[in-house]
Amino acid sequence: MSMTTAKPSGRQIDGGGYGKPPGTFDESLTRVGPGTPGGEFLRRYWHPVGVSDTVTAVPQRVRVLGEDLILFRDGKGRAGLLHARCCHRGTTLYYGKVEESGIRCCYHGWLFDVEGHCLEQPCEPEGGLHRDKARQPWYPVEERYGLVFAYMGPLDRKPPLPRYDTLENLGDDEHLEQDRDSFYVGGGRNAANPNVPYNWLQNYENVMDPFHVVILHARFSGVQFREELGVLPKVDWDYLDHGVATNSIRDINGRTFRRITQVLLPNVRIVPSIEMTSGKGREVAWLVPADDTSHRSLGVARVPNGAEPLYTRRSRLVNHDGKLWTEMTDEEHRLFPDDFEAQFGQGPITFHSEERLGTTDKGIVMLRRLLSRQIKAVEEGKDPIGAGTNGAEMIEVKAGNFFLEETDAP
Ligand code: FES
Ligand SMILES: [Fe+2]
Known part of the structure; x- marks a missing residue:
């Protein structure tokens, strides 16, 4: 009987972890500092x-x-x-x-x-x-919508600060509410340091990932949004305006339900009500990179007067036992993970080299392509879409929850 000797180094072919080269990430998509390709692209927009x-x-x-x-x-x-x-x-x-x-x-x-x-x-x-x-x-x-916006790019390329139709022309019975503590991710984790401790793109890509809603938010951690969102949707993605939209179709009690979420470059996310309230999305939020490994979520929502503050309400809805994120124990965070846990779990900057993307990740691939093309355009001296001379004064929000027999479906 012959003895086989183990190979002392090199990648194993049986899938073992030994010898695996370190992971890498796409620097142009993730680095945000001055002079970096991604940073120069981001600096062409208001934040x-x-x-x-x-x-x-x-x-x-x-x-x-x-x-x-x-x-x-x-x-x-x-x-x-x-x-x-x-x-x-x-x-x-x-x-x-x-x-x-x-x-x-x-x-x-x-x-x-x-x-x-x-x-x-x-x-x-x-x-x-x-x-x-x-x-x-x-x-x-x-200043607009109760937020202070800054433009950190070349002054001669400054676009107009865009307006969003869904935040305009408020009635007497409604007002705008601002997200003060990145409630969407981590629910007021730390008022003194509002930064969410991982790369902004992980959070942004999550908006183009409607399938995590079915697993993370509707099964794994109990029903965090609405039970109906646990139905596996049929999804397609489209380039829309200066961004990408997901179109998730579900058959719910014999009615066709269409849920559209939207990202607009460079870092705007428009996610319609997680309670499936019908109609156009009423919240616009920005994932603003603080640096390469942290970001902040700042948003504004149109809400009826007298309602419980939206961001607190969302945190209580989503988290175990109606608790705020900060009120949960470590064990509860482990048992009932939310977007924060899933995205933080990808690491400070996720390793793109180690991903195995599937058909359900098409929206993420489309978003990365769009970002890469615009980063390149800025490197070539052009204005990216939605900025510079391409900047829009008014943006028509397309995201929303629509029951198809209703006339408000786009
Ligand atoms: S360091 Fe001298 S005035 Fe600021
Ligand atoms: Fe989510």
Whole structure:
């Protein structure tokens, strides 16, 4: 009988883990910092960076697209977003004091307005004869729907800040509610650090994945949304406007139910009511990368006056025993995982090289292709879709829950 000797190195052919090369990910899709292909693409669009009514004379630290920034509101009511690092000798403006016309650095008292102009240099002769040569890096901001939006790209490519039809023309009996704590993923996990600790694209791709609704949200963790959403849908995906839409069709009690979810580049997600309320989606949300391995979900929803706050309600609906995410024990999180657990479980940046995509992942493939094409367009000096000269002033939301005999189906 001959002895076989085990091969000391190299990949096993029987599927064992030994010798497996380390996983890799698509850097252009996942890196968000200045000068990276993905980061340059993301910088061509407006991103929400804060909730308007929390932006005050108290400086806030915000991390967006890999940059450390300070958000504040000056005495004239203007929101400002400046680089945190003072352009004099580099301390952070977080310790600055906000005044009528801007923010004053704690170290030597330079005063900057919301566009970074240096208004005073109190220790320099005559208040700074050359102060116009110093400019604190700044970004344009605009406020809408109770959110503060920033544009961090080249100023000559700035598109209009888009409006969404579903958030316009409110009746007296409704109002807009802002998601303050990334409730969608993790439900107010940590008010002091609102960042969700993994790459933004994992969360974004989830919107194009209607099949996880059937497993994760309707079986594995009990019925988190509605029992009917546990019916396996027939799905197709389409490129729609400057994004992708999923169209899930289910036969429910003899009626055809169509559920459309939508993403719009670069990071907008429109998911209709998880309670299957009929009609157009009433919430628009943005998955804003803080850096390569964390992001924030900021959103706004149109809700009836007097209702329980939508984001708290969603967290209680989805989570075990009506608890908020933060109220659950570790064991409950293990037994009843939600989007946060599934996406966090993919790692800080998921390894694309280790995926085995199937037919049900078509929407994710389409989204990645769309993103890659637009990232390339920016590298070639063009405007990506939905930005620059291609920017839309008004976006018609197509997402929604539709029973097909109803006239509101698109
Ligand atoms: S470091 Fe800011 S004023 Fe000197
Ligand atoms: Fe989900």
